[in-house]
Amino acid sequence: MEDSRIALPMGTALDRFIKIKQDDFQYASGELSQLLRDIALAGKVVNREMNKAGLINIIGSIGTQNVQGEDQQKLDVLANIRFVRAFTKGQEVCAIISEEDDEVIEIDNHKKYIVAIDPLDGSSNIDVNVSVGTIFSIYRRISPIGSAVEEKDYLQKGIEQVAAGYILYGSSTMLVYTTGHGVNGFTYDPSLGEYLLSHQNMTIPENGSIYSINEGSSLSFDDGVKKYISYCRENNYSGRYIGSLVADFHRNLLKGGIYIYPATNKNPNGKLRLLYECNALAFIVEQAGGKAVDGKKRILEIQPTSLHQRVPFFVGSENMVNKAVFFNENS
Numbered sequence: 467m468e469d470s471r472i473a474l475p476m477g478t479a480l481d482r483f484i485k486i487k488q489d490d491f492q493y494a495s496g497e498l499s500q501l502l503r504d505i506a507l508a509g510k511v512v513n514r515e516m517n518k519a520g521l522i523n524i525i526g527s528i529g530t531q532n533v534q535g536e537d538q539q540k541l542d543v544l545a546n547i548r549f550v551r552a553f554t555k556g557q558e559v560c561a562i563i564s565e566e567d568d569e570v571i572e573i574d575n576h577k578k579y580i581v582a583i584d585p586l587d588g589s590s591n592i593d594v595n596v597s598v599g600t601i602f603s604i605y606r607r608i609s610p611i612g613s614a615v616e617e618k619d620y621l622q623k624g625i626e627q628v629a630a631g632y633i634l635y636g637s638s639t640m641l642v643y644t645t646g647h648g649v650n651g652f653t654y655d656p657s658l659g660e661y662l663l664s665h666q667n668m669t670i671p672e673n674g675s676i677y678s679i680n681e682g683s684s685l686s687f688d689d690g691v692k693k694y695i696s697y698c699r700e701n702n703y704s705g706r707y708i709g710s711l712v713a714d715f716h717r718n719l720l721k722g723g724i725y726i727y728p729a730t731n732k733n734p735n736g737k738l739r740l741l742y743e744c745n746a747l748a749f750i751v752e753q754a755g756g757k758a759v760d761g762k763k764r765i766l767e768i769q770p771t772s773l774h775q776r777v778p779f780f781v782g783s784e785n786m787v788n789k790a791v792f793f794n795e796n797s
Contacts, residue, residue, distance in 0.1 A: 473666060473667070474486065474663060474666070475663075476662075476663055476664065476666065477662045477663060477664075478662065478663040479660050479661070479662060479663075480503075480506055480641065480652045480660065480661035480662070480663070481503065481660075483650070483652070483663055484499045484502055484503065485499065487645070487647070497558045497577075497578060497579065498558075498579070498604070498628065498629060498645070500556060500558050501553075501556060501558040501559065501579055501581070501604065501629075502629065502631075502643065503556075504552045504553060504555075504556035504558065505549070505552070505600075505602055505631070505633075505641075506641055506661055507552055508548050508549045508551075508552035508553075509600060509633040509639070509641060509654075510654070510659070511548045511552075512541075512544075512545045512548050512549075512585075512586070512600065512633075512635070513633075513635055513639045513654065515541070515544055515545075515548070516541065516592065516598075516635055541586055541589050541592055542566055542585065542586050542589045543566065545585035545586035545589075545600065546564055546565075546566040546567070546585040546586075548585070549562075549564075549583055549585050549600070550562060550564070550571060553573060553581060554573055557574065557577070558577055558578075558579055559573050559574070559577055559579050559580065559581055560572070560573055560574055560575055560576070560577040560578065560579065560580060560607055560611075560615055560619075561573060561580045561581075561607075561615045561619065561620060562580070562581050562582075562583065563580065563581070563582040563583070563620055563741055563742060563773055564582075564583050564584075564585060564742070565583070565584045565585065565587075565739060565742055565743075565774075566585060569773070570615065570620055570773065572614075572615055575611070575612055575613060575614055575615065576611055576612050577607075577611070578606055578607055578611060579604055579605065579606060579607065579628075580604070580605045580606075580607055580615070580619055580620050581602060581603070581604055581605075582602070582603040582604075582605070582620070582741045582742040582745070582746070583600070583601065583602045583603070583742055584600065584601040584602075584739070584742045584743055585600055586598055586599075586600060587599050587600065587601055587710065587711050587712050587743065588708075588709065588710030588711060588712065588713065591708075591709060591710050596708060596709070596710060596713070597634060597635060597636035597637075597708065597710055597712070597713040598635050598710050598712065598713070599632050599633055599634045599635060599710065599711070599712025599713065599716075600632060600633040600635075600712075601631075601632045601711070601712060601742060601743055601746050601747065602630065602631055602632070602742075602746060603624075603627055603629075603630045603741065603742055603745050603746040603749070604627060604628050604629040604630065605619070605620070605622050605626055605627055605628065606626075606628050607619040608622070620741075620773070621741075621769075621770040621771065621772075621773075622770070623766060623767060623768065623769055623770070624740075624744075624745035624748055624749060624765055624766035624767070624768070625766045625767060627646075627745060627746070627749050627766075628645065628646070629643060629644065629645045629646075630643065630644060630745070630746035630747075630749040630750055631643025631644065631746065631750065632712050632715070632716070632746065632747070632750070633712075634712050634713060634716050636713060638653050638654065639653070639654035640652065640653050640654070640664070640665075640716070641654070641661050642665070642668070642716070642719075642750065643750075644749060644750050644753040644754075646749075646753065647753075648667050648668075648753055648754075649667070649668040649669075649719075649750055649753045649754045650663065650665065650666055650667065650668065651663075651664055651665030651666075651668055652664060652665075653665075665720075668719065668720075668754050669754050669755045670718070670719050670720075670722060670751060670754045670755055670756040670782065670783055670784075671721070671722030671783055672722075672755070672783055672784050672785050673722060673783055673785045673786065674718065674721065674722025674723040674724065674782065674783040674786055675701075675702075675703045675704055675722070675723070676703065676704050676705075676706050676717070676718055676721060676722065676723030676724070677695070677698040677703050677704075677705055677706075677723060677724050677726070677786075678705075678706055678707045678708075678714045678717075678718060678723060678724065678725040678726065679691075679695065679705075679707060679725070679726040679727070679728075680707055680709070680727070681695065681705065681707070683730050683732070686730040686731035686732065687728055687730065688728065688729060688761075688794070688797065689797040690761070690790075690793040690794035690795070690796070690797035691726065691728045691761075691790075691793070691794070693793045693797060694726075694789065694790045694793040694794070697789065697793065706723070711725070711727075711738065711743065711747075715747055715751075715781065718781075718782045718783070719750075719751065719754060719756070719782075722782075722783045722786075723782050723783060723786065724780065724781070724782035724783060724786040724787055724790060725779070725780075725781050725782055726779070726780050726781075726790065727778065727779045728761065728778045728779075728780070729761075729778045733776065735775075735776045735777065735778070736760070736776045736777045736778035736779060737776060738776060738777065738779045739774055739775065739776055739777075740765070740768060740770055740775045740776065740777045741770055741773060741774075741775065743779075744758070744765050744777055744779050744781075745765065745766065747781055748764075748765035748766050748781060749766065751781050751782065752766065755784065756781070756782055756783055756784055756787070757781070757782070757783075757784045757787040757788070758779070758780065758781040758782075758787070759780050759781075759787060759791055760777045760778045760779065760780070761778045761780055761790075761791065761794045762791060762794060762795060765777070765779070765781075
């Protein structure tokens with residue numbers, strides 16, 4: 467067995483990387499590795515569908531709403547179908563929590579893992595050819611294998627995640643994930659049909675000069691957030707807001723910055739979902755040396771109380787998040 471601590475050559479295929487790194491996972495027995503492969507495969511399928519979306523009339527709203535009351539895009543539904551199908555056929559998942567489904571999707575009570583997923587975050591941006599993404603989070607069930615899945619299995623704190631990641635569909639398609647031993651990114655090569663290691667041991671700068679927030683809602687922000695935005699402007703930080711969470715997060719991960727979706731009058735508990743958006747990105751950013759809070763409290767320590775629970779979200783470079791928390795706590 468190769469030493470998993472040794473840096474691997476750039477361009478290493480995802481399957482080989484997962485196999486070599488499998489022993490980093492304390493329960494290593496092959497199931498998690500296969501589950502990550504299932505996610506990668508579904509990502510390839512979604513990427514293919516998105517690349518021809520404008521040609522086969524699968525952009526725009528489908529005319530229905532999800533459990534959050536948000537208009538479902540055609541590709542939201544399609545991506546959800548692709549990922550649920552991949553998990554069902556992969557046979558490593560006992561249950562799925564999806565943004566697009568009201569309730570837990572139970573698959574096989576004899577399996578160990580639960581997946582929480584936002585199949586296509588930012589899907590409304592596809593109509594204008596802006597980057598979007600998939601966010602996923604993996605937990606190990608608590609209840610005995612073979613029994614029905616219980617609430618304690620899927621309402622776990624983020625610190626209990628065994629893996630998390632995202633797929634960014636942009637100028638290139640990237641899969642970024644962590645199993646709690648650093649963060650690695652893989653770029654999809656369509657000519658080979660493979661994800662290849664392109665960003666090894668990713669780290670986020672402690673400081674940055676980018677702040678990402680929807681300033682159009684600034685009149686309804688708390689005083690602490692308003693003061694932090696003023697601080698950013700006074701220090702000549704760059705305001706960069708794409709409106710696709712994965713894309714904004716990915717840029718700040720590479721360059722250093724902070725992403726904020728605070729509480730507002732319209733969304734007093736924030737807009738982003740704890741289980742399948744915030745927890746995953748919080749796990750990734752902490753593994754990369756950054757920080758994620760709800761304005762005061764560490765995201766990964768929040769006890770979920772419902773499947774689609776929302777929280778305010780401050781995530782990014784450690785010193786920038788600390789400064790935002792300072793303004794929040796002193797306003």
